[in-house]
Amino acid sequence: LTQEEMKRVAAYRAADMVASDMVVGLGTGSTAAHFIDRLAELMHKGSLKDIIGIPTSLKTEAHAIKAGIPLSTLKSHPIVDISIDGADEVDPQFNLVKGRGGSLFREKMIEGASRKFVVIVDETKMVACLGGSGLSVPVEIVPFSWKYTLSKIEKLFKDETGFSARLRVDQEKPFETDNGNYIIEMFFEKGVSGDLNEVSDRLLRLTGVIEHGMFLDMATNVVVAKTDGSVIILN
Ligand code: DER
Numbered sequence: 490l491t492q493e494e495m496k497r498v499a500a501y502r503a504a505d506m507v508a509s510d511m512v513v514g515l516g517t518g519s520t521a522a523h524f525i526d527r528l529a530e531l532m533h534k535g536s537l538k539d540i541i542g543i544p545t546s547l548k549t550e551a552h553a554i555k556a557g558i559p560l561s562t563l564k565s566h567p568i569v570d571i572s573i574d575g576a577d578e579v580d581p582q583f584n585l586v587k588g589r590g591g592s593l594f595r596e597k598m599i600e601g602a603s604r605k606f607v608v609i610v611d612e613t614k615m616v617a618c619l620g621g622s623g624l625s626v627p628v629e630i631v632p633f634s635w636k637y638t639l640s641k642i643e644k645l646f647k648d649e650t651g652f653s654a655r656l657r658v659d660q661e662k663p664f665e666t667d668n669g670n671y672i673i674e675m676f677f678e679k680g681v682s683g684d685l686n687e688v689s690d691r692l693l694r695l696t697g698v699i700e701h702g703m704f705l706d707m708a709t710n711v712v713v714a715k716t717d718g719s720v721i722i723l724n
Contacts, residue, residue, distance in 0.1 A: 490714070490715075490716055490717075490718050492611050492613060493519070495611030495612065495714035495715065495716065496519060496520040496523055496575070496609070496610075496611050496714065497523040498714040498718065498720055499520060499523075499609040499610060499611060499712045499713065499714035499720060500520055500521070500522075500523035500524035500526075500527055500573075500609050501523070501524075501527050502609075502712050502714070502720045502722070503524055503573045503607050503609045503712050504524055504527040504528050504531060504573075506571065506573075506605075506607055506710075507528060507531075507537060507540065507571060507573075508537070508570075509537050509538040509539055509540070510538070510539045510540075511540060511541075511570040511571055512541045512543060512561070512566045512568070512569050512570050513528065513540055513541070513542050513543065513569070513570065513571055513572070513573065514542075514543050514545060514569045514571065514572025514573065514574070514599040514600055514602075514603050514606075515528075515542045515543065515544045515545060515549050515553055515558070515572075515573070516545055516549065516572065516573055516574025516575055516596065516600075516609075517545045517546040517548060517549045517574065517575075517590050517592040517595075517596060518574070518575040518590045518592075519575070520574075520575030520609050520610065520611075521545075521549065521573065521574050521575050521609070522549075522552060524573045524609060525542075525549065525552055525553055525556055525558065526556060528540065528542075528556075528558060529553075529556035529557055529558050532557070532558065533557065540558065540559070541559055541560070541561045541566065542558040542559065542560045542561070543560070543561060543562065543563060543566060543569055543572075543599050544560055544595075545572075545574065545592055545595045545596040545599050545600070546590070546591075546592035546595055546596070546667055547667045548590075548592070549592075563598065563599060563602055567602060568602060568603075568604065569599060569600075569602050569603040569604070570603070570604055570605065571603060571604065571605040571606075571607060572599055572600045572603040572605070572606045572607070573607045573609060574587070574596055574600060574606070574607075574608060574609070575587075575608070575609055575610060575614075576608045576610055576614055576704075576708075577589045577614065577622075577624060577702075578614055578615075578616045578619055578620075578621075578622055578624070579608060579610055579614050579615050579616065579708070579711055579713075580616055580617065580618055580619050581617070582706075583608070583706070583707075583708040583711055583723070584619055584685055584703065584704065584705050584706065584708075585608060585619075585703070585704040585707070585708060586619050586620065586624070586626050586702050586703060586704075587702050587704050588627040588629075588672075588701075588702030589624065589625065589627060589702070591627070591657075591664060591666050591667075591672055592666070592667065593627055593629060593700060593701070593702040594629050594666065594667075594668055594670075594699060594700045595667060595668075596704075597700055597704060597707075600704070600707060601707060605709045605710065606707055606708050606709050606710075607708070607709065607710045607711075607712060608708045608710070608711045608712070609712045609714075610711065610712070610713055610714070611713070611714050611715075612713055612714065612715050612716065614713075615713065616680075617680070618680035618681065619680060619681045619685065619703060620675070620676075620677035620680045620681040621677075621679070621680030621681075623676070623678075625674035625675060625676055626674075626675045626676075626677065626681065626701065626702050626703060627657070627672050627673070627674055627675070627701065627702040628642065628672065628673045628674075628675060628692060628698055628700075628701045628702070629666055629668070629670050629671070629672055629698075629699040629700045629701070630670060630671050630672070630673055630697050630698055630699060631670060631671075631697045631699060632663070632669070632670060632671050633697070634697065635656060635663070635671050635673075635697070637697070638673070638695065638696075638697035638698065639654060639655075639656060639673055641695050641696075641697070642654050642673055642675065642692070642695065642698075645691055645692065645695065646675070646677075649677060649679075649682065650678060650679055651676075651677070651678025651679060652675070652676065652677055652678070653675075653676045654673050654674065654675045654676065655673070655674055656671060656672075656673060656674075657671070657672040657673070657674050668699075670699060681703070685703060685705050686705055688703070689701065689703055689705060709724060710722060710723065710724040711723040711724070
């Protein structure tokens with residue numbers, strides 16, 4: 490299977506974990522998009538009734554509206570029955586890197602309010618340690634004095650071999666999240682070392698940092714699609 494076909498296989502398998510009357514957190518990204526399409530299909534077929542979606546980004550909100558999924562907010566539904574979302578990396582303890590699409594803040598809030606958080610990935614997302622795939626770990630920051638915040642983040646990881654960080658830019662302008670904030674992309678050549686919770690705490694204490702893309706101890710199930718078309722569910 491191609492990567493896109495694996496994403497679809499994982500997404501469809503996760504859709505079978507949704508029951509009627511559920512409040513469903515709708516993830517963001519290409520894998521989550523397949524899930525949203527499948528969820529809508531099951532609803533239109535009548536296999537699923539009375540589903541309410543809580544979108545994790547404006548992009549997902551627009552996609553869900555087009556697909557005809559009724560939407561609501563965390564305010565009206567502070568407990569979400571199940572959230573389904575992709576991930577950029579999954580480590581053996583189910584810690585994730587998410588947010589390369591820039592929607593980590595709302596994803597983390599909604600998925601953190603969920604009884605069940607099912608991660609849907611193709612097998613290329615499985616890593617030995619976070620940040621190890623050479624891709625970035627995103628951090629959402631307040632735009633005010635962003636250069637100062639960037640310098641604080643660089644100082645925090647100055648002893649990490651091969652660490653670098655940069656402002657995420659989109660067509661020569663700073664990328665802006667749905668919340669009007671900026672994203673700093675952190676690169677750990679050898680992966681994030683040490684206790685991830687301690688790294689998380691140090692980052693979140695920095696003035697100007699809002700949230701980061703390491704989702705620690707949050708996923709309850711991981712659906713992994715393989716190139717041979719098989720799917721395994723880890724929990
Ligand atoms: O940005 C995000 O959090 C996405 O969910 C990302 O982690 C996975 O995106 P993909 O399904 O397009 O690979």
